[in-house]
Amino acid sequence: MSAILLVAIPLLAAFISILAKKFAPYLLIVVGLFNFVILFLLPDGFVIIGGFEQPLGINLLLDTYSRIALLLINGLIVIITFLNLGKYDKYASIILLAMASLNGLVLTNDLFNLFVFLEISGIAAYLITTSNKRPLKTFHYLIIGAVGSSLFLFGVVILYSMFGTLNMVDLIQKIQAVDNYDQLILPFILMFIGLGVETKLLPFNSWVKGVLGKSNTFSGPMIGGVYAAAFGFVLGRYITNVFVFEGNLLLVVTVLLCLGIIIGEAMAYSSSKAREILLFSSVAQASIVAILFVNGIILWAVYYIVAAALSKTVLFLVINKATKDKGSDELNDLQGLFVDNKVVGLAYTLITLSVMGLPLLVGFVVKINFLTELAIADQIWMIIVILVASVVEGIYFVRMLIKLWYKGDNEISVKYNLSFKIVFVVIALAFLVFGSYKAPLTSLDNSIDTVMEVVDNG
Amino acid sequence: MIQYAAIILFVFGLYGLLTQRNIIKMIISLNIMEIGLFIFIISIGFVYDGVAPIISSVSETGLLFVDPLPQALVLTAIVIGVGTTALALAFAKSIHNKYQTFSLDEMEEQL
Numbered sequence: 193m194s195a196i197l198l199v200a201i202p203l204l205a206a207f208i209s210i211l212a213k214k215f216a217p218y219l220l221i222v223v224g225l226f227n228f229v230i231l232f233l234l235p236d237g238f239v240i241i242g243g244f245e246q247p248l249g250i251n252l253l254l255d256t257y258s259r260i261a262l263l264l265i266n267g268l269i270v271i272i273t274f275l276n277l278g279k280y281d282k283y284a285s286i287i288l289l290a291m292a293s294l295n296g297l298v299l300t301n302d303l304f305n306l307f308v309f310l311e312i313s314g315i316a317a318y319l320i321t322t323s324n325k326r327p328l329k330t331f332h333y334l335i336i337g338a339v340g341s342s343l344f345l346f347g348v349v350i351l352y353s354m355f356g357t358l359n360m361v362d363l364i365q366k367i368q369a370v371d372n373y374d375q376l377i378l379p380f381i382l383m384f385i386g387l388g389v390e391t392k393l394l395p396f397n398s399w400v401k402g403v404l405g406k407s408n409t410f411s412g413p414m415i416g417g418v419y420a421a422a423f424g425f426v427l428g429r430y431i432t433n434v435f436v437f438e439g440n441l442l443l444v445v446t447v448l449l450c451l452g453i454i455i456g457e458a459m460a461y462s463s464s465k466a467r468e469i470l471l472f473s474s475v476a477q478a479s480i481v482a483i484l485f486v487n488g489i490i491l492w493a494v495y496y497i498v499a500a501a502l503s504k505t506v507l508f509l510v511i512n513k514a515t516k517d518k519g520s521d522e523l524n525d526l527q528g529l530f531v532d533n534k535v536v537g538l539a540y541t542l543i544t545l546s547v548m549g550l551p552l553l554v555g556f557v558v559k560i561n562f563l564t565e566l567a568i569a570d571q572i573w574m575i576i577v578i579l580v581a582s583v584v585e586g587i588y589f590v591r592m593l594i595k596l597w598y599k600g601d602n603e604i605s606v607k608y609n610l611s612f613k614i615v616f617v618v619i620a621l622a623f624l625v626f627g628s629y630k631a632p633l634t635s636l637d638n639s640i641d642t643v644m645e646v647v648d649n650g
Numbered sequence: 651m652i653q654y655a656a657i658i659l660f661v662f663g664l665y666g667l668l669t670q671r672n673i674i675k676m677i678i679s680l681n682i683m684e685i686g687l688f689i690f691i692i693s694i695g696f697v698y699d700g701v702a703p704i705i706s707s708v709s710e711t712g713l714l715f716v717d718p719l720p721q722a723l724v725l726t727a728i729v730i731g732v733g734t735t736a737l738a739l740a741f742a743k744s745i746h747n748k749y750q751t752f753s754l755d756e757m758e759e760q761l
Binding site: 311319328335339346 | 673680684723730733738742744748
């Protein structure tokens with residue numbers, strides 16, 4: 193068995209699903225589960241495609257880093273599809289396409305191949321957001337996404353003209369031999385912008401409000417959870433291994449990312465709409481992830497992405513279901529949501545407290561560890577920015593929780609299915625368990641990303 | 651020289667995207683930008699006096715070939731570009747069905 197199946201089978205299933213539309217969602221769930229299971233069986237290492245050895249052919253790299261990403265992506269897609277069975281069935285073919293392209297994005301070791309997957313996943317994302325019934329917002333997303341991927345391709349082509357290779361490992365080896373760093377700045381900036389658009393980094397994230405601010409139980413978790421996680425992993429891989437941020441470029445990137453955290457949290461604080469609070473919180477989280485990768489804190493950045501993806505999936509599901517039933521996402525209109533939904537409320541509260549970073553929850557473990565590593569790296573200003581952001585986050589999330597738990601003047605009746613409740617409770621319990629029992633988390637280290645190991649060993 | 655032309659075309663397209671308030675014109679701007687990029691990609695494979703990179707039994711040895719990889723890349727990029735444009739036009743149609751206009755200004759007035 194080969195890791196190429198993770199891309200090929202969803203792609204084949206996407207074509208089959210068009211012929212058998214009735215069974216498409218079930219096919220999607222089966223393919224997702226198949227991918228999830230074979231990820232435990234596939235060995236680590238490179239997958240050479242077509243018999244072309246490196247650096248000539250396209251190849252895929254499966255290591256612990258990509259395995260965690262793939263488990264998360266495929267697992268979340270299965271969960272989201274299962275919870276939306278019967279509601280968004282016509283999107284099953286598109287989700288299969290998204291699954292194939294996101295798996296390919298995480299696995300590929302070829303820069304042009306990455307661009308192709310970037311575009312395919314982008315096209316799938318635009319189609320997913322059509323479920324919001326806001327064509328103008330989707331169009332804006334398409335334009336920004338197309339510009340971003342064009343800039344990414346521009347950067348890739350400049351690197352190819354300089355080094356004559358598209359293979360990531362080969363490219364890193366050649367970049368290491370470069371003595372004139374200035375000539376690398378332009379392609380790195382172009383590629384960073386290209387990936388930054390999809391990762392929701394400031395100032396390339398103007399599409400987010402239009403897309404996630406009007407999302408539903410399907411598009412919200414898909415774009416805010418699955419896509420954010422996948423692109424977080426890809427950006428992390430490139431920041432850690434390919435991009436060389438030094439001197440003024442490092443300063444500019446760091447300031448931009450810190451601004452992303454501050455502005456994201458400030459916008460979330462000033463918003464009175466539940467969906468906007470969640471999406472601006474996601475923007476700040478994306479910047480934190482990028483800052484961690486820039487500082488070489490790989491392991492805790494990975495856990496942060498996983499925790500953010502799971503938490504945002506649950507939070508968007510809860511809020512978007514309530515918004516659909518109530519017809520508004522204003523916090524005042526959703527007041528008292530959890531009075532009759534105590535199980536959902538408890539799970540939501542636990543997950544929100546974890547996002548804020550309260551002790552005994554996984555968010556605290558992740559935050560305290562990456563803050564410690566930032567302190568060791570002498571990045572005091574970043575620690576201050578993240579701590580201030582956490583305080584602001586705490587204020588708006590507590591304000592949100594108070595609104596949702598205490599009954600107001602308006603009547604609200606939202607019914608969550610048993611399947612929703614089970615997913616919420618399982619994820620909340622996982623946050624509680626891994627928050628108290630940290631051994632599995634600390635058993636890994638930054639070497640989960642093996643690209644540099646491969647580069648060093650030639 | 652052709653690379654400067656490609657970059658100018660790319661910048662024209664980007665300028666159009668930033669300034670145009672009509673959806674169809676925005677899609678055209680996106681295409682102009684992409685064409686600039688495609689020409690740039692092709693240009694990096696160009697070799698002066700180079701011939702097509704086809705090896706046959708009658709090829710002379712020592713021939714100078716152009717780089718075939720950018721040509722392969724640009725073919726893929728064009729296909730993806732066509733896909734994106736088709737999708738953008740489909741969205742433009744649904745926007746027109748909803749607002750009866752392609753102008754962003756007129757849409758904002760309706761909102």
